[in-house]
Amino acid sequence: MTDADDNVxxxxxxYVENGQYEPLLSEKDLTRVEIDExxxxxxxxxxxxxxxxxxxxxxxxxxxxxxxxxRLSQMIYGxxxxxxxxxxxxxxxxxxxTEDVAxxxxxxxxxxxxxxxxxxxLELLYRLQDYLGRIGGMxxxxxxxxxxxxxxxxxxxxxxxxxxxxxEGHRDEVIVPxxxxxxxFASAALGGYEVVSLPSDxxxxxxxxxxxxxxxxxxxxxxxxxxxxxxxFERDIEEIAEMVHDVGGLLYYDGANLNAxxxxxxxxxxxxxxxxxxxxxxxxxxxxxxxxxxxxxxxVDELAPFLxxxxxxxxxxxxxxxxxxxxxxxKVHGFHGNxxxxxxTFAYIARLGDEGLTDASAKAVLNANYLASRIEYDxxxxxxxxxxxxxxxxxxxxxxxxxxxxxxxxxxTTKWPEIVPEALMTEPTxxxxxxxxxxxxxxxxxxxAEEDATLEDAPERTTARRIDQTSAARSPRLSWQTLxxxxx
Ligand SMILES: *Cc1c(COP(=O)(O)O)cnc(C)c1O
Numbered sequence: 001m002t003d004a005d006d007n008v009x010x011x012x013x014x015y016v017e018n019g020q021y022e023p024l025l026s027e028k029d030l031t032r033v034e035i036d037e038x039x040x041x042x043x044x045x046x047x048x049x050x051x052x053x054x055x056x057x058x059x060x061x062x063x064x065x066x067x068x069x070x071r072l073s074q075m076i077y078g079x080x081x082x083x084x085x086x087x088x089x090x091x092x093x094x095x096x097x098t099e100d101v102a103x104x105x106x107x108x109x110x111x112x113x114x115x116x117x118x119x120x121x122l123e124l125l126y127r128l129q130d131y132l133g134r135i136g137g138m139x140x141x142x143x144x145x146x147x148x149x150x151x152x153x154x155x156x157x158x159x160x161x162x163x164x165x166x167x168e169g170h171r172d173e174v175i176v177p178x179x180x181x182x183x184x185f186a187s188a189a190l191g192g193y194e195v196v197s198l199p200s201d202x203x204x205x206x207x208x209x210x211x212x213x214x215x216x217x218x219x220x221x222x223x224x225x226x227x228x229x230x231x232x233f234e235r236d237i238e239e240i241a242e243m244v245h246d247v248g249g250l251l252y253y254d255g256a257n258l259n260a261x262x263x264x265x266x267x268x269x270x271x272x273x274x275x276x277x278x279x280x281x282x283x284x285x286x287x288x289x290x291x292x293x294x295x296x297x298x299x300v301d302e303l304a305p306f307l308x309x310x311x312x313x314x315x316x317x318x319x320x321x322x323x324x325x326x327x328x329x330x331k332v333h334g335f336h337g338n339x340x341x342x343x344x345t346f347a348y349i350a351r352l353g354d355e356g357l358t359d360a361s362a363k364a365v366l367n368a369n370y371l372a373s374r375i376e377y378d379x380x381x382x383x384x385x386x387x388x389x390x391x392x393x394x395x396x397x398x399x400x401x402x403x404x405x406x407x408x409x410x411x412x413t414t415k416w417p418e419i420v421p422e423a424l425m426t427e428p429t430x431x432x433x434x435x436x437x438x439x440x441x442x443x444x445x446x447x448x449a450e451e452d453a454t455l456e457d458a459p460e461r462t463t464a465r466r467i468d469q470t471s472a473a474r475s476p477r478l479s480w481q482t483l484x485x486x487x488x
Contacts, residue, residue, distance in 0.1 A: 022071040030058035075463040077410055083436050085371070087387045087413040087425025088181065088229060090259050090281035097351065098284060098344040107343055111335040115321050122320035125336055126312040128346045129296075135349075135357070136255070136275055137268020138298025142307045144337040147288060148256060149183040151276025151295030152223075154308060156191035157329050158299060159221050159250045159274060161306040165327055168248065171220040175249075177206060179230065179417040184223045184254060193220060200419055204230045204381040206240055215247045225254035226261075226270065229417045229425070231368065231384030241271025250274060250303075258282045259429070260365060260386035263358025274299045279345040292338040294345065308332045361386070363430035367437060371428050374441035376448045380420060387427035389420045390444075397422040399455035400447050406461045407443035 035055045044051045060068070074081075084091035101107075109118050129141040145151040156174065163171050174188035175196045188195045196214050201207035205228065215222075222244045226234045234240065244251050253267040253275035259282045261267075267275050277296045280287045285294065299307060306329055310322035336342075352360065364386040372379050377390035390412075392400045401411030401424075412426035424444075428437055447455070459465060 022068065022075065025058050025060070025068065028058065030060065032056045033059045077405065077462070082409055083428060083432050083440050084410040085412050085426045085428045085440060086410065087231075087389065087427040088256055089287065089413065090256070090278070090386075090427060090429055091287065091410075092259075092281075092284055092429040093431040094284045094286055094344075095348070095351075098347045101347040102340045102343045107340065111339075119320055121339070122312050122322070123314075123318075124343065124346055126314055126320050128342055128349075129312060131346070131349050132277055132296055133298055135262065135266070136253075136258070136277065136298045137266030137270075137272075138275060139268075139301040140304035140307060140311070141296055141298045142311060142332075142337075143294065143296045143342055144308045144331070144333040145276065145295040145297055146333055146338055147293045148254075148276055148278040148281070148295040149187060150332070151278075151297045152183055152187035152252075152254065153190055154329070154332050155252055155274045155276055155297050155299075156187050156193070156221065158297070158303055158306045159252065160191060160193075161327060161329050162250070162303050163220055165306070171218055171249070173216070173218045174220050174252075175211070175214050175222040177224065177228070179204075179228060179419055180223060180225070181229065181254065181256065188221075188223065198222075204228070204232050204419060205234055206236065208236060208239065208243075211240065211243060215243060215249065217247060219244070219247050219249035221250040221252045221274075223252040223254060224272075225257045226267070227257050227385040227387075229257075230381045230389050230419070231257075231260070231387040231427075232381055233385060237270045245271070256281055257386065260361055262361035263354060264361055268298075268300065274303055279341065283345045284348045285341050285344045292341055294338050294341040296337075296342075310336070312336075360430045364427075367428045367430060367432055368426070370434070371426065371437050371441055374438065375444040377424060377444060386429075387425060389417065390424040390426060391420050392422035392424055395422065395448070395452065395455060397424055399452070399458065400424060402466065403447045403450065403455045403458035404443050405459040407446060409440050409443045 033056070035057060036053070078084075079091055079093050109121055115122065125143060128143060132141045133139060142154070145154045163169060172194055173196050174191070174193040175198050176184045176188060177198045177200060179200055185195050185197075198214055199207055199210050201210075206224070211222070222240070224234065224240070226237055228234060241251050250273040251271055253272035255267070255275050255277045258267075258277065262282065275298050277283070277298065279285045279294050279296065287293075297307070305326040307325045309324040309328040309331060311325060312320055313323050314320050349357070368384060368386050368388055372384070372388045372390070375390060377392060379388050379390045381389060397414040401414045404411040412424045414425070415423055416425060417423060428440065432440075
């Protein structure tokens, strides 16, 4: 064990002690092989000090290499290691077949090829637009935005373009419930709007009186997710839609919680005009992590002419082409968006089909309800759907989260939404078995019974302890320090 000061950094000494430490290849005492790169360096137009003639690499056998990366991969917790009940994030397991489909060599087409020569690519994009449209009850879809938050921004810009086109450019307010995800406030503000924050009622839903008071001729849109961040279905959604539409505003659906509704209810049928899809939450594509993502946006007919360009259409004769919507807000991404992420989305939807998607949402809701019934923490707001927000009570939710790691499971999302004190926002997803849910519940309950001092010291068993993420982001250490550097 190290003392508290050391708490913020990767604790190599402890890992050497536990036999868990895996040095970098450059730190290992390995035989080097010299790879001769030939004379090519001489012909290079680059200055001499930027070219090389030979390269020295560590010599490794296949098992050594495999073990190295396997051990490194075990130093972090991922969805392939165990349950990951991070509320709102819908960390479902990504089936490996989608990776296979995306790795088909023919899928890697040059984006500048002629439309005639990439009809298969365009067909897939067209069919995905169509699937997503039908799943959300939307008339038109763009696949370009590279994340959910980017989708929000696009949706808000599309709404703005629509209002301006109709001579309603004076509308300068977007209403966002106070329980909403931070990106909703940010997208509205970045889109040029005043953000009006809406309080919840005692039951954790939209407060209709407060909404009435917030709505005006200046309202451009109301952004909602349904079920909301407490996992509660907004029962008055039709009335809410009518109220927003009556003042000439648009209703925006944050698709992060679509996993709860798949195959059962559609935002379009509830009166939403524009929505984004978090395909990494609902349709099992990888969660960013800095890599490429996708956050398609769907809209009703009236907004379709404003969508980003290009979109894909068909003449109905099995021939596909790109087109620019009449009043497009322009391009928001290179070419057609993150193509291979979209391939995975398509593969997942096509493999599950109507029945599979409907079954996924049923199990997501069942799993959340089962888990909640097994844990000892209080869950103040009910009835919830695919996720619930428990309260850590007198414990600090962040400490609870750190301690859960010691029990070999990933913790829930913490401290949000703020309506629940010391929130533990939990979403097991449909992929977990009863066995795993029981193991998760046991971890929650073990931590619930522990002393504050134990929690404050946690985690004890992870590779990194309490990482100071703010400092790490502001003043990153960009060179690797080895154990021997430390000792010097
Ligand atoms: C995840 C999430 C977002 C943002 O989506 P990203 O794809 O992570 O950018 C927006 N709203 C809610 C409720 C979310 O959970």
